[in-house]
Amino acid sequence: xxxxxxxxxxxxxxxxxxxxxxxxxxxxxxxxxxxxxxxxxxxxxxxxxxxxxxxxxxxxxxxxxxxxxxxxxxxxxxxxxxxxxxx
Numbered sequence: 001x002x003x004x005x006x007x008x009x010x011x012x013x014x015x016x017x018x019x020x021x022x023x024x025x026x027x028x029x030x031x032x033x034x035x036x037x038x039x040x041x042x043x044x045x046x047x048x049x050x051x052x053x054x055x056x057x058x059x060x061x062x063x064x065x066x067x068x069x070x071x072x073x074x075x076x077x078x079x080x081x082x083x084x085x086x087x
Contacts, residue, residue, distance in 0.1 A: 001038070001039040001040065001041055001042050001044060001045040002017075002036050002037050002038065002039060002045050003045055003046065004045070004049045004052075005021075005036065005051070005082075006036065006037045006048065006049065006052055007034055007035060007036055007037070008035040008036055008037045008038075009035075011051070013039055014037060014038065015037075015038040015039075016035045016036065016037060016038055017035070017036055017038045018034070018035055018036075019033070019034060019036055020033055021033075021034050022084070023083045024083040024084050024085060025083070027085055028072075029084075047065070058080065059075070059076065059079050060074055060077045061073035061078070061079065062076045062079060062081075063077040065077065073087070
């Protein structure tokens with residue numbers, strides 16, 4: 001139910017699941033095992049995604065992009081949401 005791939009870092013107090021994923025370092029993909037947030041429902045996952053973005057000032061520009069999906073995605077990438085350079 002984690003549609004947005006939010007990782008479970010040390011601040012996360014909920015359930016987690018370990019998964020194999022690719023992280024990009026220096027533009028090159030590297031396989032890693034990472035902990036991701038686990039949710040009971042899709043609604044819980046979407047609600048946490050919204051909280052995650054609102055609670056992190058680095059995503060302010062993405063949220064201010066309004067209804068422009070391309071600008072929103074570009075601002076997420078610029079803020080470091082994903083390591084994939086083609087995100």
